[in-house]
Amino acid sequence: MGSYTVAKVTFRVQETDPTRAGCSSLRCELSEVLLDPAVVTAVFFVALGCFAAFAYVNEARSCCREERRRVADERDAFAEFADRVAGLSPTDATGHEDAGNGPPSADGAPANAGGAIRMQSGRRVDSGWDRDLERVVGAYRETVTAVPHYEEEYDDTVAESLAEELGYDTAVATVSGKTLSSGLQSALVTRSRQARANRVELIDAIDEELDALDDAEATLSTIDRERRNLLDHLEGVSRAVTFDAAIDVWTRLSQLEERCEDAVESRQDQLRDPPMETDDGPPLYEYLYSSLSETSYPVLAQFSQLADGLRADRRRIESRFVTPE
Template sequence: MNVYSGSANIFPIRHADPEAMGECTGLSCEIGAAATELAVVAVAAVVGLATFLMFAYVREAADTDQRERQRVLAERNAFKEFADRVSALDPAGAGSTAPGFDGPMAAIRTVDRVGGDDIRLRQVLAAYRDTVMSVPHYRKEYDETIPESLAAELGPDTAAALASNGTLSAASKSALVSRSQRAAEARSSLVDRIDEEIEALRVFESDLSRVDRRRQRLLEHLDGVSGSGTDAALDVWKRLNGLEEECNEIAAERQEKLADPPMTPDLAADTGENHAFYKYLYEPTDAPQYPVLAQVSELAERVRDDRDRVARRLAGGR
């Protein structure tokens, strides 16, 4: 991740179409409407429904975050090592330069070729290749040349100064070391923010699991009731309504976090982009970009399905 640089969307839980219920909103109306959907009412509607949801979206997101954390740590360590190696080099004396080039862009493009003419510059470029460009994911994620990477990570003026001088001057050495240290610090900060997201996912999964366990226990209880079980079914129906409200609350909490991310890149802040941090983590994957909200929606849908089945059981007189 190159870090050199100088109103939140709402994702409500999808609810059933209110028009399907007409103008009747009371408990008896909802149960009656559910009954009219079936020609034959199933007698044992809740049998076999008490199964736990596997929170795949949240767990996959946590795995994604862990992998990105390892990549960022590798880059942090690489920049720290590069800074240490450059710091140990002796800069060229004042006034030591190689022949000039045709402008700063030409200098950036030729910095890696200039390295062949000066031992100090060769040492700098070798150190960069052996550290920053040697992280396992470098080719797949960046695949940049040395000049491109130096410009992106440490600033275009750094690469231009190296090429235009043709050697490692004291000023260039100082800039390389300080900016590499800053690049490492930026990645340390990013790791901390990723850790926050991983912990947030853990908490949300715990909250969702608690709702799902209660859903399961309600259905198991109703399945074990003998006789008509009307009172028990009505109680379960009401409690399932409460679980859906808890899903709404969890979704609202996640939306608040989306609106106030752990960090916002400078460019994203300039454009008012609140979700840049989450896009950075999840947009490159095939999974939902908002895994917690997708998971809440899935659980809420399951709760509504269970509630509808209980309503049909009530309407069937059992």
Template sequence: MTATDDAVDGSRAALEDAREALRIERRRVIDEREAFRTFRGRVESVSTEATSPDGSSAAAGFRGVAGPASGSGAAADAGAGGPAGPPGSGLAAVRDAYAETVMSVPHYEEEYDDTYERSVAAEFGPELAYALTRSAGYHPEYEPALIDAVESAIEERDRLVERLEVEADSLDRAGSRLAAVRREIASLDAAVPEGGFGALDACRARAGVLVEDCDRIAARRQRVIAAHERDLRLDGDAVDLPTYLYQSTDATYPVLAAVGSVGERLDGLTRRIERAIARVG
């Protein structure tokens, strides 16, 4: 395909822009996943604490986790990570670990620019976020809930990386097949001026086959998009991955846009062939 051909339909540019956006997003998701893994390791070493005078947990009302810790106040204070520090030191350690890992990924400011409170609410939910930012201490009940939430954040990004790899394969496959169609369009286009009726009729038939090829490329792409929606559900909602990935590009659905552009070239070629047939007929 020549540079002029690409300028005519723009299909290659749409896919190249999509590949670049996909590359950036994949790098960001992997950075976040690794940051959460590091954060998990830091959290596992943070001591839990209890602040009530009798040693019982002040977080007994925290839903979704175990009830008050059993045992003496000293045992509750010690937690899993060793001797307890000053009241609130556990929460401070969690906050510092989060800021130095999750909030320190290279794209954090550009992509999120959230405060600590807003970020943990978005990642872990409002209840756990309240416990981590408004409590008097890092109580034993918080630790398993936080570890579970971090595991969910890691798994969420694992799933997204898998879908991004499927998406990359879909872009490459569509790009390769569309490139073959564009080459044939150029070949047929060059044959029109000198073709007799038989040759032109063969060109018309071949152009029809290329239209069917484009329809198959579009249908396959629609199946991939549907698979994204089935397999990637965040916060209970199906994610339209192309919209998420390509909102900053000229084509939110780059493969379908590219197919449409090539289809327009095929329509023009078919009309040209029909006119040529009319002249020689």
């Protein structure tokens, strides 16, 4: 995973944009939302069959829940790290050498920014490192880099993670400095708490998306239930009134398809106005659904699939309109 401002993930972003103007019909969604159009065109609904489980929405929900768990683990890890660093007693600047160990200079670079971060597996390879800095690195290793998914998703060294999450200047001062100054301690605590806040914001956005998925599934279930009731009704009428019943069911199925169209437009509005914005990261929905195998827009794909089934039902009913000569 990754949060918008601090994470290190590259996502596969679709070339097509289902939020753009002029792409509101389900026919458009069928051609652009699904990576493999055969997924939709192969769907065939028999008259008495039940609509299959809403696979796209269910898979999307699983992605969101897993991502939420990972983000929550990182939120808690940064909170614990910040608390542990805040509990240390930094060295006063007077009377001690503070090489590369204070807050960044006016241009944002640490005092020893010209040197490399000399650290392997979380241990300094030179001498003169004080115990407080060792405790800082140990705390980071035991919190942030100890989250269950860290190796799978990041697999960075402690130094690399510090630089990515809390800034290169802070990382250099931590792993290449001599002492834990009050300036460095403050930077570590402040930036760790900001990293936590970023993840809290992301969790809120994921929760909003989970609610949206629940709403979408409720709408899908209602439309599909009405569809199946109509088809059951048509199967139960006598042959003498089949033509009139078929006309009525055909019309009401068309209305259900229009409700799918409305749901697609509503979802497109959500895609255009996500609950969380980012300046330099991927949009929320690509971030959440990049790992899906068939589409990065599962809600659109699900309504498109259902609408395709409704059209297939109407085509079969049309055969009842032909009366023998």
